[in-house]
Amino acid sequence: xxxxxxxxxxxxxxxxxxxxxxxxxxxxxxxxxxxxxxxxxxxxxxxxxxxxxxxxxxxxxxxxxxxxxxxxxxxxxxxxxxxxxxxxxxxxxxxxxxxxxxxxxxxxxxxxxxxxxxxxxxxxxxxxxxxxxxxxxxxxxxxxxxxxxxxxxxxxxxxxxxxxxxxxxxxxxxxxxxxxxxxxxxxxxxxxxxx
Numbered sequence: 001x002x003x004x005x006x007x008x009x010x011x012x013x014x015x016x017x018x019x020x021x022x023x024x025x026x027x028x029x030x031x032x033x034x035x036x037x038x039x040x041x042x043x044x045x046x047x048x049x050x051x052x053x054x055x056x057x058x059x060x061x062x063x064x065x066x067x068x069x070x071x072x073x074x075x076x077x078x079x080x081x082x083x084x085x086x087x088x089x090x091x092x093x094x095x096x097x098x099x100x101x102x103x104x105x106x107x108x109x110x111x112x113x114x115x116x117x118x119x120x121x122x123x124x125x126x127x128x129x130x131x132x133x134x135x136x137x138x139x140x141x142x143x144x145x146x147x148x149x150x151x152x153x154x155x156x157x158x159x160x161x162x163x164x165x166x167x168x169x170x171x172x173x174x175x176x177x178x179x180x181x182x183x184x185x186x187x188x189x190x191x192x193x194x195x
Contacts, residue, residue, distance in 0.1 A: 017046075024135045025144045026050040029128060035121035043121040045128070046071070048113045054143070055105035058164040061098055065119045068104065069093040073112030077104045088114070101164050123158035126195050130155055133194035150187045153178030 019030040033044035049055060058078060068075065070088040077094055078085050079102040088094055096102045106112045118124045130151075134140050139147055146152040157179045162168060182188065 020129070020132045020136075022132050022135045022144060024140055024142065025053065027053055029132060031125065032115070035125045038121060040121045042117055042119040043125045044118075045116045046113065047116060048111055049075075049106040050111055051106060051109045053106040053112075056103050058101055058103040059161050060101045060164065061160045062162065063098050063120070064122060064124065064160050065098060066096045066102070067093060067115075067117040067119075068096070069115040069117075071113040071115065073106065073110050074108050075104055075112050075114050076107045077102060079103075122160060124160070126191070127155050127158040130158075130191045130194040148187070148190075150178055150182035150185065151191060154182050154188060154191060 017030050017032055019028055021028045027050060028048040030046040030048075031043070032046055033042070035043045038044075055075075068077065068088065070090050070092055072090055075088045076085060077088060079094070079096060079100060081101075086094065131140070131144065131146070134146050134151065135144055139151075141147055146155060153175050156163075156175050162171060
């Protein structure tokens with residue numbers, strides 16, 4: 001059984017920051033420590049979600065660990081078995097290991113600000129930069145997902161993400177095939193500008 005750790009008082013390192021706003025979903029991402037700054041060990045973001053923001057659907061990662069720390073407001077997180085919901089308040093931290101299902105959203109009427117650390121960094125920063133960049137360029141749907149299926153497949157691969165609810169074998173096969181076609185058609189070049 002996988003355990004989830006809830007901590008408080010995580011210390012923060014100081015790095016040059018960069019803020020990007022998503023015009024479709026209204027949330028803001030600040031890159032606090034880039035993949036480059038940590039030599040690929042981790043990537044650290046600060047997110048600000050507006051009231052009612054859906055955040056992310058239920059998913060898990062095969063190889064990365066995500067840590068969430070709320071700075072202000074409240075972040076509703078579902079993790080592990082269906083219906084296991086925890087509302088994180090300022091100072092609370094939830095560490096989600098590889099393979100553990102999780103999602104987050106802002107169900108409150110106030111903004112929520114939280115820190116997310118992803119270890120190892122892999123291509124997660126490029127995944128998020130691309131999502132925000134595609135939104136800025138008007139190439140996403142109203143939920144903020146890329147409208148180009150080949151770009152979407154490449155990004156899912158970069159995020160090391162499995163969406164819960166779809167058969168895993170079929171999902172991995174579809175993403176692998178679509179990502180391979182995307183590379184053959186050089187669709188990766190359309191995402192390179194967001195690195």
